[in-house]
Amino acid sequence: ILTEADYQPVRLLSLLRKIQAQYRHIPAEAIDYLAEALQIPRTQIIAVVEFYSFLHLTPQGRYDILISDSITDRMLDKENLLGYLSSMLKVNPGEVRADGLVSLNNTSCTGMCDQGPAGLVNGLPLTRLDRPRIDQIAASIERQLPVSEWPDYLFAVNDNIYKAGLLLNAPIAKGAAITGAFNRGLAATLAELDRSGLRGRGGAGFKTAAKWRFCAEETAEHHYVVCNADEGEPGTFKDRVLLNSHADQVFEGMTLAAAIIGAKQGFLYLRGEYLHLFDKLQAVLQQRRADGLLGENILDLGLDFDIEICLGAGAYICGEESALIESLEGKPGIPRNRPPYPVTSGYLNQPTVVNNVETFLAAAKIAVQGGDWFAGFGTDKSAGSKILSICGDCARPGIYEYPFGVNIEQILADCGATDVLGVQIGGPSGTFISNKEFKRQLAFEDLATGGSFIVFNDSRNVLDIVQNFTHFFAHESCGFCTPCRVGTSLLKKQLDKIIDGHGSAGDVVELESLCQLVKSHSHCGLGQTAANPILTTLQRYPDLYQKRLKNISYEPGFDLDGALETARRMARRNDAGAHLSQVED
Ligand code: FMN
Numbered sequence: 001i002l003t004e005a006d007y008q009p010v011r012l013l014s015l016l017r018k019i020q021a022q023y024r025h026i027p028a029e030a031i032d033y034l035a036e037a038l039q040i041p042r043t044q045i046i047a048v049v050e051f052y053s054f055l056h057l058t059p060q061g062r063y064d065i066l067i068s069d070s071i072t073d074r075m076l077d078k079e080n081l082l083g084y085l086s087s088m089l090k091v092n093p094g095e096v097r098a099d100g101l102v103s104l105n106n107t108s109c110t111g112m113c114d115q116g117p118a119g120l121v122n123g124l125p126l127t128r129l130d131r132p133r134i135d136q137i138a139a140s141i142e143r144q145l146p147v148s149e150w151p152d153y154l155f156a157v158n159d160n161i162y163k164a165g166l167l168l169n170a171p172i173a174k175g176a177a178i179t180g181a182f183n184r185g186l187a188a189t190l191a192e193l194d195r196s197g198l199r200g201r202g203g204a205g206f207k208t209a210a211k212w213r214f215c216a217e218e219t220a221e222h223h224y225v226v227c228n229a230d231e232g233e234p235g236t237f238k239d240r241v242l243l244n245s246h247a248d249q250v251f252e253g254m255t256l257a258a259a260i261i262g263a264k265q266g267f268l269y270l271r272g273e274y275l276h277l278f279d280k281l282q283a284v285l286q287q288r289r290a291d292g293l294l295g296e297n298i299l300d301l302g303l304d305f306d307i308e309i310c311l312g313a314g315a316y317i318c319g320e321e322s323a324l325i326e327s328l329e330g331k332p333g334i335p336r337n338r339p340p341y342p343v344t345s346g347y348l349n350q351p352t353v354v355n356n357v358e359t360f361l362a363a364a365k366i367a368v369q370g371g372d373w374f375a376g377f378g379t380d381k382s383a384g385s386k387i388l389s390i391c392g393d394c395a396r397p398g399i400y401e402y403p404f405g406v407n408i409e410q411i412l413a414d415c416g417a418t419d420v421l422g423v424q425i426g427g428p429s430g431t432f433i434s435n436k437e438f439k440r441q442l443a444f445e446d447l448a449t450g451g452s453f454i455v456f457n458d459s460r461n462v463l464d465i466v467q468n469f470t471h472f473f474a475h476e477s478c479g480f481c482t483p484c485r486v487g488t489s490l491l492k493k494q495l496d497k498i499i500d501g502h503g504s505a506g507d508v509v510e511l512e513s514l515c516q517l518v519k520s521h522s523h524c525g526l527g528q529t530a531a532n533p534i535l536t537t538l539q540r541y542p543d544l545y546q547k548r549l550k551n552i553s554y555e556p557g558f559d560l561d562g563a564l565e566t567a568r569r570m571a572r573r574n575d576a577g578a579h580l581s582q583v584e585d
Helices: 009-023 028-038 042-051 071-075 078-089 131-142 176-184 186-196 208-217 238-245 247-261 272-290 321-328 357-369 371-375 408-415 462-476 482-499 505-521 525-530 532-540 542-547 565-571 580-584
Strands: 063-068 102-107 119-121 124-126 161-163 224-229 265-270 295-298 303-311 352-356 385-392 398-403 420-425 431-434 452-457
Touching (some): 028 042, 071 385, 071 452, 124 272, 161 408, 176 247, 186 247, 208 352, 224 321, 238 357, 247 272, 247 303, 247 352, 265 272, 265 321, 321 352, 352 357, 357 371, 431 532, 462 542
Parallel strands (some): 161 398, 265 303, 385 452
Antiparallel strands (some): 295 303, 420 431, 420 452
């Protein structure tokens, strides 16, 4: 299953994915073989396998089912459906059935929140799960029907575009951005990008022209372009739609970046959950090569550039740009120390531009339409438009594009949301706003977002939401730095304790100070934002937390007296002196 080009350590992740697809795990023999072939230690390979949730050292079922555990899936009855699936297949979540036919587990958001509850079977998306669909799935598995012969409707993934704007309307012609840039001149095109005011769409909002300029100015043997399609933030799925329906424009933006920074090689880092897009994207790339838009001497302009697609393997942290680069190099996705930033030392320590999918698409359009066109929309500090992935309690979950500056009220009206309690802007790492704040604007200067927009109506419990998000961060922490590794799991425990009714006033104080510690001491953006769900809701709904507390200064997280039961039985004592309340007296 390996080709000659595979025998490089940077290919390790893709090699492991291939082996996993074939054998349903990474056998010890494969590890020995790879260690020898790639000349790397076995431990390094095992570290990679253990890091990525889609790779396993022990065999998974022939049908490996993962159910998305995003808050929106839960709101669509995911927990009951998982229970039903588990009973139909006679396998518990987290286990492989004894006959090895099927394995079942939870996974973090699969990027199908507009058509959930969702899941994956052998890496392919299952959408709109309900009992009849689960019956169909269970029957197909028991009949051992290959997944390729399952009914198509189980795998249907719709774009659900409800509102198109600057970027989604009027796609540019193939090659238009590249020829436009060369006709204008590359320096003038970079100036045009600068004038557009385009800022990164992945969340942080760094100015795109400045990033490309810094990278271009670095002298090095190679420069690289990387498109970040990891899209792991729960509630975000707009890059899935852009890649499904506008891939040409995204690749055009990457080629434009290559021309400006002097790169010959680009990578699209596609999250493992979007495996279903892989072949389609390969076909788009192949067509672009045939059209002279990729490869050597593109459009006779003297530009050499090609793009390779690399699949992730189920790790949210790999969306962080330096972790993504590590992953591209075949390593665990552990964020690097910054500086140096990727623009000076990125892939293989060479200058690298990493941009979000939407950023590349916007750059391509700007190269054709001009900077002033783009800057004519949006606000002073947030030029242009933003594509949102809207999901949760609304009549029309899907994709909406707005000029920056739009207020929340307008968006809620458009997507058909009523009786709204609040909205999570920017996913779990973003901000929860209450229904008193719906005049606020979507813009870098007010509410910034990478695209996730989750609506909650007034039947929802804020603490359930916070609990789901806090568990997500604890699960996804890469484990590298102590404040995040230990901090996120302490946050989870402390929050659970309060929600389960075992908290005291002191616990809320401790929770808050733990939040500040994780936020200020973590190595990367994951830990620095992991406490946001707690902090933003503590600020808005302190009463909700207070109502769960016991009216005492200290309450243990478990039943101390109950814990002595075994000792009492062994000592054959059950008198008052053998109970904890007696000891306290
Ligand atoms: N940026 C993305 O474009 N997609 C992602 O899925 C993504 N996930 C991230 C996850 C974490 C934990 C962190 C800290 C950051 C993430 N980012 C993501 C932001 C990237 O690090 C980086 O800022 C972005 O890719 C830069 O592109 P832009 O300037 O076009 O926004």
